[in-house]
Amino acid sequence: MKTIYKLLVVVTLICAVTAAFAEDLEVMHWWTSGGEAAAVAEFAKAFDATGNHWVDAAIVGGEAARAVMVSRITGGDPMGAFQFNHGRQAEELIQAGLLRDITDIAEAQGWKDIVNPPTLLDACTVDGRIYCAPVNIHSWQWLWLSHKAFEDAGLPVPTNWDEFVAAAPALEAAGKLPLAMGQQGWQQSGAFNVMMATLVPQEIYLAVYKDKNPEVAGGEEVAKVFKAAADARAMSAKSTVQNWNDATNLVITAQAGGQIMGDWAQGEFAVAGQVAGTDYSCLPGLGVTEMLDTGGDAFYFPVLKDEAQIAAQGELAALLLKPEVQVAFNLKKGSLPVRGDIDMSTANACMQKGLALLAEGKILPSTGQLITPDTSNQINTLFAEFFADPSMTPEDAQKQFVSIIETAE
Amino acid sequence: MADTAVSTNVSSTASLRDGPRGPKPRRTFSRRNILLYGTLFVIAVYYAIPLYVMIVTSLKGMPEVRMGNIFSPPLEITFAPWVKAWSQACTGLTCKGLSIGFWNSVRITVPSVIISTIIASVNGYALANWRFKGANVFFTILIFGSFIPYQVLLYPVVILLREIGLYGKLAGLVIVHTIFGMPILTLLFRNYFSSLPEELFKAARVDGAGFWGIFLRVMLPMSIPIFAVAIILQVTGIWNDFLFGVVYTGPESYPMTVALNNIVNSTQGVVEYNVNMAATIITGLVPLTIYFVSGKLFVRGIAAGAVKG
């Protein structure tokens, strides 16, 4: 009897407390690398400070995470909030009415005025309603170079892609891997898209991904990009790592010369205590065309029934774009904040470069905003194959690429 | 023919003659034996090496892992990787190691095994002894069901679970395991109950026992061995499941296999092979223990599970 009584008291207490304010909100994301984890902890800290509790649900790997999120939402077991790449991934969920319309919060917080570039908010908007809170800007178009690797090989640190390609043989002779590349389709197609955005005129990128023009996709300029991808393939032939952060680690430890990876790689350098400019270099737009895409992460909020949960969702949504949260988060994450009106002077050299480009408006839409996950999955597969199989010629790959673009929606 | 009436003196010792006597002499190291045991030894090494590598690596410190080869025994035995794998390894923000996955697996496995075994035993009993109309049709469907690739049913089951409101919950996964374990287990029990003497069943009916009475008081006490087999089959099967765990549960209720895959593939900085190996062993520990402890029953279990259809 006594134990049961005790139990009852405890249960009642817990219920009372929960009902009063502290709401456990499950937040799902795929930020699991060192830098990412540190960044997301900032959100958790800020949210916990509101009296609620951030229940962290991290899943390794974006694809696996998206699968779980979608099946949980469609499966009727929605979490409190989840991270997604804004863009076309969430389209269907919104159409199916599974995601919460947060227009009221956005308006109350004045997101329309502060989010920069405004395209970010557009990506969250369907039929004039806002469904997500963008939290950062990620750009893919960066080349990360290890100073020590080049030093060891007796070379100067390159300032653009062509110099880097030229330095590859010397790096190899010094026992270095010229280009680190994680053996996963999204990283390989990502690198290709970066080359497409930077090594050839910008119109090409838009013609291919926005207009889905198969002629352009099969044309001269894209052929050049495929040749460059073949170079990258040769340079990364000995790269056996899988995860992007393992690849970044090769650069950090000077086992590899460089890596094409989005700005989130910076978080890894930061965690490793490296300093931009002295330990490593970052070349936006591969040092060729200084241009960044404005992909990024956003938080979506599934439609829930529980009032307390809904309230907690609102608090989280509002908090995500708060200036101090934005600064703390983005510094850790290595990404750019979604508002231009905050002080990022503590950011390092690389981020400053990015901020400058952003301010100048040298921006591109990200592929995620232009093509469906299905199409990007097909492209990922194509490049996974291309990078793994040296016998596949750039011409063959381009042919397949054209047929993907032809059927893309 | 000799005089058949004469009885030979049986106990007397006949004199042995020259020539072969007793067992044919054999060299212990005959060519056949060298070949036989040599082959078996090589095979045993092939099968044993992965376990050896896992154990050895899991007992080394990181510096030793990096310099040494994977086959050399540890110079200095450390249990730190085990501790880390169990309680500290990280997936994202949560650094609670495999312990959470372990307890999840326990929470999934125990009710799944109990429920699926109970349902399947009742099914098997109904099919074997009561033979109601249409029983064979359902049974055939069930058996064919066991051959349907899981992928075909993956999504419909998501919908099913959503409709009954159990998606992403442990109870949902328990149902999934019960469903997918049903064909083999039902067959197992049906065949077993069919093999019991029918007179027993008839006698119980004459004595006035009903469906449940016969099941509980006559059949159950006689079917301890088959229950053991079914339980072994289910425990190992469910513990080792990965696909259903990934699809039908959320991260907070991931079973151990999924947690293992996450921990191993979520590297932060240096890959800690010793921790990964320790995690791998810990994950395999439950089915391995069952295997080593139950020995013959395990073999019977898989053989019984194998005779499906």
Place this chain on the structure above:
Amino acid sequence: MKRPNQLFRNLSAKIAAIPMIVTGLFVFVGGTVWTVVYSFTKSGLLPRLKWVGLDQYERLWSTKRWLVSIENLAIYGISMLVLVFVIGFILATLIDQKVRFENAFRTIILYPFALSFVVTGLVWQWILNPEFGIQSIVRDLGWKSFTFDPLYTPEIAIYGVLIAGLWQGSGLVMVLMLAGLRGIDQDIWKAARVDGIPAWKTYLFIVIPMMRPVFITTLVLVVSGIVKLYDLIVAQTGGGPGIATEVPAKYVYDMMFAASNLGQGFAASTMMLVTVALIVIPWAMLEFGGKKNG
């Protein structure tokens, strides 16, 4: 006396069988029909009844990754089938030679079967890793040019998976074969010895044909395992390098949950079902066709 209503005869038995009936009808039949039906739709992230005829199948069969998956499954499946049978049978015959330490050998050969595919995949990923696995060991021993890195060479990566698959699965086949061998009437062996037939001939011409039921059971078991091949790939190679070790089950999963293209996933899983049906139905006819058997 009135005859009791047919429906209520054996009522308890029928009630007890409800879970089975529900599972059989709803899940197995219903689920399968559902998936097949939706494979003719343009379902993306969510299932939608927007008919597109055979479009999904057309796309499926013109997708290189699917073709590679099928090819891989064929290579893996056929090699696995042949090798697992040969190895399993040879192991069983070796163990059947009244060897000493039979239990020890059997234990060592079978234990991998107790382990999950995830564990199997990870372990062999490490052992086959060129940087510190077999390759580096052999190189350390002095053979500097030795190369054995199947998981990093697209052309042979699937065989790297095969090594792990065999390691995990051959013990099961051995146990089944051993049970089959032990189930053979000892008098047959004696008769063959009296007839002066050498052991290998006895195995080949007498024992193996007698083990047909065991072979068929094993075949069905191994084949259904092969079709389901998924965990091992995810843990060992993740489908890589490139798409060198992709398999249909993974294609289905990725299409459904990563590419948000359910229709494509349904079409692919329907093709898997067709494949299994092509194997299982003839077997079932063979097994149950002749005699009436519930």
Place this chain on the structure above:
Amino acid sequence: MNYAVEIKDLDLYFGNVKVLQQLNLDIYKGEFLVLLGSSGCGKSTLLNCIAGLLEVTDGQIFIGGNNVTWAQPSERGIGMVFQSYALYPQMTVEGNLSFGLRNARMPRDEISKRVSRAAGILQIEPLLKRKPAALSGGQRQRVAIGRALVRDVDVFLFDEPLSNLDAKLRADLRVEIKKLHEQLDNTMIYVTHDQIEAMTLADRIAIMKEGKIMQLASPNEIYNRPRNLYVADFIGSPSMNFLHGEIKDGNFLLDGITIPLKGYEFAADSSQGGKAILGLRPEHILTGDNLASATVRTTVTVELVEPMGSDTLIYSTLAGTFIHVRMDGQARVSPGDKVEIGFQPERASLFDPETEDRL
């Protein structure tokens, strides 16, 4: 050399279990020898040793005068028939008969000659193209015998060949085996646990118990003069009645009844007296018209009657021992009746209760 098979000091141990111990057995050429005993007595083991299917622990085996202790079964000049037939299921009858010969690279025409001869003897010509699964039990056993026949050997070994058949077929095939033996005139060693088979077929029977031969003699001798209590009890159905008493001054004293032992052939010199067991077969207890030839008579009360048509068994108690008595089939008795019974000492058996040997 008129022995077909000689077994000398044979030992066979399975680990610590001594299955056969110091066993000696000589079998004449052309003899039909039956190894009889309950299961586990070592009779099949002995047969397997002769066949070379089991390796002996010690001792020697000669077949046709050759020391075959180390020889392969196929080299011993034996043919063997098994209880489970052991036919090769996927071969036709012809295939079964010829497989061993083909394997020995015998010329084709010689094989077909032998097969057709065997088929002729066993009358299985119409079955030659069939597979074993399409044959009845009796037909299968014929094929199994045929397989031994084609080997054209001097010694046939039968390992409980009729045990898997039903009673009627068993009786038929028993007769056929007997005919076969007369026709072929070769040595046959036949293992069975069925005493009828043993009594009807054998020239000599070896009764075995715990790896030892208890008695080796003609069926008649074994039936009439069992060498010990075990043999006496084992042979005969219903089995012998055993009455415990005492020998004194040439008489057997049984609870008040004195049975003079005049006419009884003592196996050993045991006239000094002492405790003894008197064994009387139910059919040797005289009743009714036969009582005239009895030297000793007494009256018992019938307790149970089993009419069997050809004869009637009655159960009763004599001197505190439950006994059965075989009466004429037409005798009309019912429980409670008093019946007079009598014995002939010369048809009885006496055993020493200590050694259990015949006195």
